[in-house]
Amino acid sequence: MNTSTPFEGKGVRxxxxxAFIFGLVLxxxxxxxxxxxxxDLAESNFEFMAKNQxxxxxxxxxxxxxxxxxxxSFYHATEPPAWDNFSTFARAILDDTKSLLALQWMKKVYPEQIESHIMRVRGRFPNYQIYTVPKGQPLVEGYILENDEPIFVASDIYPVNETNLRALGYYSSRERVRRVIESTIKTGQPSLSDKIRLLQDGFDRSLPKQGMLVYHPVFEVGQNKLRGVVIGVIRTTVYFEQVVTRTSIGKEIGIQVRDLGFDAEDDPILYRNEAWERLEGESLAEVITLYDRQWSIEFKRDTSMSTADQVSLIVVFSCGLIISTLAAYIVLIMFREQRRLAMLVSRRTKDxxxxxxxxxLTEVYNRRAFNRLAGHHISCNKSFSLIIIDVDNFKLINDKYGHVVGDEILKQVAVYIREQLYPDDLLFRLGGDEFAVISRSVDKQLLSEYLNKVCVEMTKISWNSIDPNFVCSLSIGASVFQGESLEVLMNRAxxxxxxxxxxxRNIASVA
Structure with a gap:
């Protein structure tokens, strides 16, 4: 039978x-x-990827x-008679790169050297003629600079093909190139241009600008005097198309490259892939320095959660939910079992x-219980009276009727006395035919009347099953507790x- 109270059941639940809420929070x-x-890992990987790319x-x-x-270095280390071998040297260089389209030798020529220079180059390129294209004007042949400035004129190029031959004889009359030359002389380092439309792509101005020029100075041996400039023609999109456009888990990456250098303000975007405009995620920029020019390499990633990450979160949450449910169930079972065991122990203890x-024999309290309960009343200084009851002539009864009948008489006497007691009174069998009562009644007069009535009523009980003529009587001594010890109280009773x-006999004495 389940003896747990609704409150206890609620406590277990x-x-x-x-436990479930704790597991759920965890x-x-x-x-x-x-x-x-x-x-954080995605951001860290994104930052690492951006820096690496x-x-x-x-x-x-x-x-x-x-x-x-x-x-x-070829032009720096050799003398002019050997410069005609530039194509052989340049071929080996361009075979190792896909982005470097052409190498162009821009020789420094003073005005008085122009005629001899043209004649010399025509030995290899018969149609050679110097020209320039002033800003906003058509092509102009011949020398047009003021102040007898030297020009840097395209004197050789590799590879030699119809497209590249158009560049031979060109010299710049623009201020921008003059600044580039001055910068290379001052720093002794290469200079990179902003983006340009490649000659190799034709003259269609609707085509995007996909190239740049690298100006590399060539100085006289042991002097800070410029011999000329080697120009490298580079298709920059080759660099950018090699950039990783997806993360390790397949997420798209938007890429944009901006030129932060001089003369790039009007059109700074060197490259932008399709994903850049489409993605709405966060972006990250890495700036690289290329001699006198800086590029901002900007990356944009899709910040939406990947399927793999979603699955992992669902798995983690589901496992946690299952564990929380199991923990709650285990706690429920554990506490129910603990409560059941506690109740069982309590029942067994009571038993x-x-x-x-x-x-x-009589199923009333015994001497052990008497000592405990009487001692408790005394220690708590409760008001009570101690009543000692003895069955008269019980030894003769045992001798005449036997111990079995004597035991039956004791059981009936115990039942009778218990029926006569006040509800809060306690009945004990101290041993043999002797009983004791701890009673709440402390009025001596009332107690005397009450106990003498018990004696009288006892003699009226019929014992036909034993002997129709048998009469059982009781002798009683009662003492009201007055603060003494149990031993003194019992002696007086x-x-x-x-x-x-x-x-x-058959009478009660009270004091």
Whole structure:
């Protein structure tokens, strides 16, 4: 039978609910940590990828600059008679790169050297003629600069083809190129142009600008005097098309490259892939320095959660939810079992206490229970009276009718006395035919009347099953507690009991 109260059942369920809520909160925290971990990892990987890709672009550009520098070294280390071998040297350089389209030798020529220079170059290129294209004007042949300034004129080019031959003889009359030349003389380092429309792509101005020029100075041996400039023609889109456009988990990456250098303000975008405009996520910029020019390599990523991350979060949350439910169930079972065991122990304890403190014959309290309860009343200074009851001539009864009948008489006497007692009175069998009562009645007059009535009524009980003529009587001694010890109280009650016996039995003496 389930003896747990509704309150106890609610308590068990409350513990289970607390366990479930705790597990759920822990699950949410773990899920949050996993989510933030995924987010931080994605950001960290994105930053690493951006830095790595920017460095890769820089390395590719610097590699081409070094190739152009090798061409410049050719003109620096050789004398003019050997310069006609430039094509052979340049072929080996361009075979190792896809982005470097052409190498062009821009020889420094003073006005008085122009005629001899033209004649010399025509030895290889019969149609050679110098020309320039002033800003906003058509092509002009011949020398047009003021102040007898030297020109840097295209005197050789590789590869030699119809498109590249158009560049032979060109010199710049624009201020921008003059500034570039001055910068290379001052720093001794290459200079990179802003984006240009490549000659190799034709003259259609609707085509996008996909190239740049690298100016590499060539100095006289041991002097800070410029011999000329080797120009490398580079298709920049080759660099950018090699950039990784997806993350390791397949998310798209938008890429935009902006030129931060001089003369790039009007059109700074060097490259932009399709994903850049489409993506709405966060962007990250890495700036690389290329001698006198800087590029901003900008990356934009899709910040939406990937399917793999979603699955991992669902798995983490589901596992946490299952664990929380199991934990709540285990707590519920554990507390129910604990409560069941506690109740079982309590019942067994009560049963044992009942057996220990009950007289097996009469089923009333025994001497052990009397000592405990009487001691408790005395220690708490309760008001009570101690009543000692003795069955008159019980030894003769045993001798005449036998112990079995004697035991039956004791059981019936115990039942009778218990029926006569006040509701709060306690009945004990101290041993043999002696009983004791701890009564709440402390008025001596009332107690005397009450106990003498018990004696009278006892003699009226019929014992036909034993002997129709048998009469059972009781002698009683009662003492009201007055603060003394249990031993003193019992001695006084015993004395009163003996007084009743001396008076002829079947009487109660109270003091």
């Amino acid at each position: 409350r513990y289970a609910a607390v 699950t949410l925290l773990v899920t949050h940590f996993v989510y933030t971990g995924q987010k 920017a460095e890769n672009i820089k390395e590719l550009v610097m590699l081409d600059v070094s190739f152009i520098g090798a061409g410049a 044992l206490q009942y057996l220990v403190e009950r007289d097996p 015993d004395e009163l009991l003996y007084m009743s016996k001396k008076k002829g």
